Amino acid sequence: MTEITAELPKPAVVRDVPVDLSKLSRVGARPPFLDYLVQLWDFRQFIYYDARARVQSGTRRDKLGSAWLILNPVFNGMTYFLVFGLLLKTSKGIPNFISYLVIGIFMFQITSGAIVSGARSMQQNKALVQGFSFPRAALPIGVNVRELLANIPLIIAMLLIILVVPPVEPISWRWLLLVPVLALQFIFNLGIGLILARIISRVNDVTHLLPFTLRLLMYMSAVFYSLDRFSNHPTIYWLMQANPMFLIIDITRDAVMYGVTPSWHSWAMLSAWASIALIVGMLFFWKAEESYVRG
């Protein structure tokens, strides 16, 4: 095909069309931050419906269905028990190792699952994002609510294991402290998910780094060893205690296993982590509101 690249002809007339742009608004413009939050609140029904519908359909492909939500961390726990408890004996000095391990793994699983799905939420909902112009943060929030709903059986399973597997821990009022822990954990996961969702929508390569980072986080959160190992290394000890994942696990162990009220110090630190993550995540995500749809 011969291509003819002639100069474009000049148009005959340039006609001025007066329009009153003050009655219109620019399409896709990012609203101010507070308006954005109000918009998100207006879309709360969308967020909740999205979350609920997907919990129901999530595991429909598997024969065992939602049982996998619990079987998955149980198998995980058995693997770690075999490797770290029986082979490597990191369980030394931990009285109720099974409960110790189960709390660590289940709580970690909640965070890692929520962060991974939050990070991928923009990519996996391209059709929705392209079709409608809702505030985009509704998707990462929806995914986190979905994870929360899906994790309810997981939490119940965790408590049952602690109650059934000897040595049995008694139920106390402190079990109620799980609620604020889960709330703070939810806020923390959401904040990190928002940050990652924006980064991944721009630089997809980060998805490849995510599993390694999460594994590193797990190894540093005293899931299958006791923090006392590092009691001679004050810097490491201090750093580990500042780790938000460790804080979540530690507070849960205190409340559920050891029957002690977690220190206010841990609560303060975890609250700081959660609120900083959420505020930074929201602002960071909102900044790129206009650029989440590409092709």
Next chain:
Amino acid sequence: MSAADELARLTADPCVVADNVAMKYQVISTEEQTEVPRFGWKILQRFTPRPNTVTVHALNRLSLVVRRGESVGIIGRNGSGKSTLMKLVSGQVRPTGGAIHASSTPIMLGVNAALVPELSGDQNVVLGCLAMGLSRDEIDARFDEIVEVSGLEKSIHLPMKSYSSGMGSRLRFAIAACGNPEILLVDEALNTGDAQFAARSKRRMDELREKAGCVLLVSHSLDTIKDMTGRVVWLDKGDLIMDGNPKDVTKKYMEFTNHLARGNNISAHGLRADVMASLEVANVVNQRGGDRSFTAAG
């Protein structure tokens, strides 16, 4: 009627204003570079992160004003920038130049296969309507009407990934239409439908226009365009070629494509140049009042 009155009527109530919009894409091309690199360099190049990027000018500077009650057809060859224009108007993609202004949030009816493939048709209806900002009560009240418009009957309870392309577009049309959008954008979404669906969607679109909305419709079927629109815009390679009443524009476009089909490139481009030379280009002037749109910082 005086000329001033005429002008006042024309300037009244624009729905969509495209002010000098342009769109370029940066993409990776596998086309061989002209200078052949040395052997060692070639291997290195395989591993460099960004091979050979080229700029695609999908849409050159273009202004367009669509008024209330108008329904505008957009035609052009493959790759001429029709879908790009729709994506810009719907706010899916941010233009690399200029801006789009609209009187309310446009709703886009595209060809993407499914909203959420794992969810059933009725769940997608609720989700889609919630995403347009309708409340749960409004949706419940209108649910039967949506299912009726889609004509899907029992299949509404099946997962959307099991739908045929025509069934998918029926459902998407029903969802988009139930929001009573002021601005409806349709990108070839009606092509896979059967005759019954075509009649139904035409009726629904006429209703929407009567409610003082406007419709932008992309289609390769000139009959659909002539049937459903009152004004047609012809795009070619990102340029606006012609803007006028459906009969004239489709006639010229047919002539153009006939020339191309017969391999008559020279006469085709002659015709294109002639048509373009008699085009009236709009220059958007903000009449009064400040520009209310937020210019995003950063």
